[in-house]
Amino acid sequence: GPTGCGKTLLAQTLARFLNVPFAIADATALTEAGYVGEDVENILLKLIQAADFDVKKAETGIIYIDEVDKIARRADNPSITRDVSGEGVQQALLKILEGTVASVPPQGGRKHPHQEFLNIDTTDILFICGGAFAHLDKLIEKRIGHKGMGFAAEVKSKLEKDVGSVFAQVMPEDLLEYGLIPEFIGRLPVISAIHNLNRKDLVSILTTPKNALVKQYERFFRFDNVELVFAPESLDAIADKAIKLETGARGLRSIIEQSLINVMFELPSRNDVRKCVVTKETIEREVDPTLVTEAERILPEIDEESA
Template identity: 60%
Template sequence: MMGFRRDTNYCSFCGKPADKDRFLVAGPSNGLFICDKCIAVCQGIVEQNMTDVAPIEMDEVPTPKDFKEYLDQYVIGQDYAKKALSVAVYNHYKRMSNISKKSEVKIEKSNVLLIGPTGSGKTLLAKTLADRLKVPFAIADATTLTEAGYVGEDVENVLLKLINAADGNIAAAERGIIFIDEIDKISRKGENTSITRDVSGEGVQQALLKIIEGTVASVPPQGGRKHPNQEMLQIDTTNILFILGGAFVGLDKIIEQRISDHAMGFGSNAGQLSEQEKMDLLNQVTSDDLVKFGIIPELIGRMPIHVALKELTKEDLTRILTEPKNAIVKQFKASFEMDDLEIDFTPDALSEIADIAIKQKTGARGLRSIVEKMLMDLMYEAPSVKGKKKLTITKEIVSNKVVPAAETLLITQQTA
């Protein structure tokens, strides 16, 4: 049996005897020991080997169809966006495989720009892809970033989030995915250069250029501002996939104005278009349209793939509540089951929740908040009431946000 020893035996690795500063661990065979000092050295070697990242092998990367099928389990609707993202990510990892084989032909990185209203699934799409690939994933908000030297976060802090997501393993972070949301909020103030510094708009776009294209960036290990003589983390962004997202409110009007002189069928009715027609219109976006919106041409050139997402319909929102693997209704059911409460939702209740989300213009992002507020009193009372309980959530409960007291939901125990 293995155990700790403090006697005259010697460590089989370093040959030093046990003493007051060194204890030995006996191995399964007689006469074999290892000291605590050698254990620490071995642990360091193991940890170092664990940080090594194996080269990308295309046999291990899912096909675009596999990606799409995986996304279908977690993301409702947005079929075109799922297909485009699946192809983009697959091509990105083909590129990394090509680099590891040191091919003479260099494939350029294909970063992605997602255009769609809030709550349409931009962040979820990016995060789900990262989960499938088992690579580090970081989310950043472009509105918190400013040009270096000004109040706010430096652009390099985005990379620090990815390093932290990789538990400090820079090699793993260098093949991760970064999603930068609200990119439309840093559009420059106009097409002409302003006489004042646009440190949170065009300045951030300029700062993003290098890290998106690929460079060895210096990142402050504790975040915040960079200082002289500060030790920096070095990370190569060449193989990091960047997905930028934004609502781009008004971009459809810019596109419609450009194509209104041609027989494209949109005419001057962009404001009356269905969501599908608006998405089709946004998928015709050109670099000139984005420049007019306020995105600098250099950044557009580094985002070759543009994908539009449509606003989710009532049917989509209803399906989101129940169908995905981690659907909101499934989560609440599982949570209440731990308090011996069985809950169910009627179709009318689900429809009413979707209606509220549409009125609030929050999309899928607002669904959880609506259900959470509605069931707050029940979540407060249910754990205190012992015994099996049952409740059906109806349209009336959703509308009034009033649920019966937990005591009234007790299931009568039948005696023999």
């Protein structure tokens, strides 16, 4: 699925509901054994640590390997130099994904012969591999015959295009062309696509959760005794801007922050502002929000002598 659509959050929520140990590993940090970087066994160590070093409990856990698209093979032809952070990592992951008894150094780092190892059976561990897979949609569209050029080209705006619906038609040969090796694809039998977040989804993310961004900023402004109001059309504008920037839900905070940053610096030095209104123009034209003021309250001077 595309960036900022909730792949990692889905895996975290799944683990929380099942009440099993959960670990996130970053595929970009992994290298083949013997090279600078993390060995694949370090993924298992993270899971064991999440299970408080209870190996039996860890053997029924979930491991989410993020950014797995970044370990795709660099080129089709094998070069003189080894691809230690790409195809080499895929090959190193094969045995762990299939199910094996792996030896994990309890302190992490490199293996050496004079240390004890934790033995963990990976057969019942659920491995979920996720990534944005940039430009994979182009390979799929090429295979299924979508026109990309000429008068018959299907032209869609960023607001209309849903990469997830293209990803839903992915076949193993597309992933093979992308740079994943056949053995790696074969060990991940279930492939699912997450759709782009549309305007309605993003507005819901902005307003609905307990710690929603809009609620956070409203609370933040309340510290200065200012009521922050988001006009309904401003929320749509924030969502549309995030879709155009292709940042997904992750980009919402930066869009709001960019709109309010000048006001947030100004408010502590003013005590005549009572309301701050964010409109559609605030987001689209990048103008400052509307400030509603009242006559500055004159604080009564305290007579120190009478006190």
